[in-house]
Amino acid sequence: MAQSQGPEPQAVLGLPTRAAVFLVLAVEPGGHPAVRELLTELDGLVRSVGFRHPDGRLSCVAGIGSAAWDGLYGGPRPAELHPFAELRGPRHLAPATPGDVILHIRAERMDLCFELATLCTRRLAGSARVVDETHGFTYFDQRDLLGFVDGTENPGGRRAALAAHVGAEDGPFSGGSYLIVQKYLHDLGSWDTLNTEQQERVIGRTKLSDVELGEQAADSHVAVNQVQGADGEEQQILRANMPFGTVGRGEYGTYFAGYCRTPAVTEEMLRRMFLGTPEAAHDRILDFSTAVTGSLFFVPSADFLADPPPAPETPAPEQRPRPTVTPADVARVHRTANGSLGIGGLKPDHHRPARVRAT
Ligand code: HEM
Incomplete structure (x- = not known):
């Protein structure tokens, strides 16, 4: 396969795991060098936590949002990287919410996810802050909280790689991927007023046996x-809900x-869900599910992350370093129990080798 000679992708194609942590971060002014450094070390951090527990299948995929890209990497941008576009339909809204970096951490055990998330956020203290943290779990036999099996029609094997990996169409970024995330809250009160047959019509599959309905409602x-x-x-995406x-x-x-x-395929699906199709006003699932976040990221190949192009030469105005110590930092220093200056993240050391160290 041609792509086996290309850059090594990140662990985008991973099979479902029992646990996941999604960390969405915003880069603080002046924080880009530390974020860049963390991303080069990510693979090593995953090994540090995961190597001792191979059955835990720990992996981490890092994605970068449009606003943060130019502060992290010089040279060309991924061709289709742009901010998530809000969608406002007659009944339902898909909001766009902040997100400079995402860490999609997966493992068979939550402790491994939690440990890696802790190491990463500690490393980024003062340079990036968590704007959304979601801990996901497997619910029975791969069901969502509406009670339906979720993920069945995902492409597998070679079709998954074809659907998810950027190819020769964007040479410098081949082996990468675009990731769109949204957090949905379900109204289980009104969902539970539907009987099973009505719920099956909303989803389009049977509930217990997970078989696609022969006759589909248009919505x-x-x-x-x-x-x-x-x-x-058929246009396919790879879902990791x-x-x-x-x-x-x-x-x-x-x-x-x-x-x-x-991102065009996922965006087309979202337009159809929120703005409707020629046959349907909107996706019926939205009458029981409210989107509360929405962000778009480019996931570079693992090779790109580990050995990135040079950092941009002149920091963009919005990422010039903030004053070295702010009142908030002072308050934090006072709170540090061991008396050491707990503001190390403000002064990244650019000469550190790409090795994993304890914090
Ligand atoms: C409220 C959040 C969502 C829930 C609970 C949900 C759940 C499901 C379930 C139960 C299925 C059927 C089984 C399967 O093939 O996986 C499904 C299919 C699918 N979903 Fe979602 N989904 C959600 C949001 C989305 C969004 C936002 C998109 C796209 C932007 C999407 C794209 C798809 C696709 C492409 C399929 C497969 C359709 C097919 O070819 O059969 N889903 N989803």
Whole structure:
């Protein structure tokens, strides 16, 4: 296969795992060098946490948002990297929310995900802050919290690689991928007023046996998301959705994560879901699911991350270093129990080799 000679992709094609952590970060002014350094070391950090537990299948995919790219890497940009575009339909809204970097951490065990997330965020203290953190879990036999099996029609094997990996169409970025994420909250109260047959019509598959319905309602989730290209060929994305929730807050959600070699396919699906199709006003699943976040990232190949092009020469105005110590930092230093200056992240050391060290 041609791509086996190309750059090594990140672990985008991973099979479902029992646990995941999605960390969305915003880069602080002046934080780009530290973020860049963390990304070069990411592979080593994954090995540090995961190597001792091979059955845990720990992996981490890092993606970069449009606003952060030019502060991290000089040279050309990925051809289709742009901010997530809000979609406002007559009934439903897909909001665009901040996101400079995403870490999509997956493992069979939550402790491995949690440990890696901790190491990364500690390394980024003062340079990037977490703007959304979602801990996902496997719910029974790969079901979402609406009770349906989620992920069945994902492409596998070579078709997955073809759907998810950028190829020769964007040479310097081949082996990369585009990732769109959205956090959805379900209204289980009104979902539970539907009987099983009505729910099956909303999704387009049977609930227990997970078989696609022969006759689809035009506004079923499956019907709305079957998208053909100009050549009539089915357009595919690779989904890595995870259920999440907090029972005490009555929060029951699906974290949607869709990888594709072009964001255009996922965006077309979203337009059909929120703005409708010639046959349907909107995707019926949205009457029971509210999108509360939305961001788009480019996931470079693993080779690009480990050995990136030079950093941009002149920092863009919005990323010039902030004053060395702010009142907030002072307060933080006072709170540091061991008396050391807890502001190391403000002064990244550019001469450190790409090795993993304890913090
Ligand atoms: C509320 C959040 C969502 C839930 C709970 C959900 C759940 C499901 C379920 C249960 C299926 C059927 C089984 C399967 O093939 O996976 C499905 C299929 C699918 N979903 Fe979603 N989904 C959500 C959001 C999205 C979004 C935002 C997109 C695209 C932007 C999307 C794209 C698809 C596609 C392409 C399929 C396969 C359709 C087919 O060819 O049969 N989903 N989803």
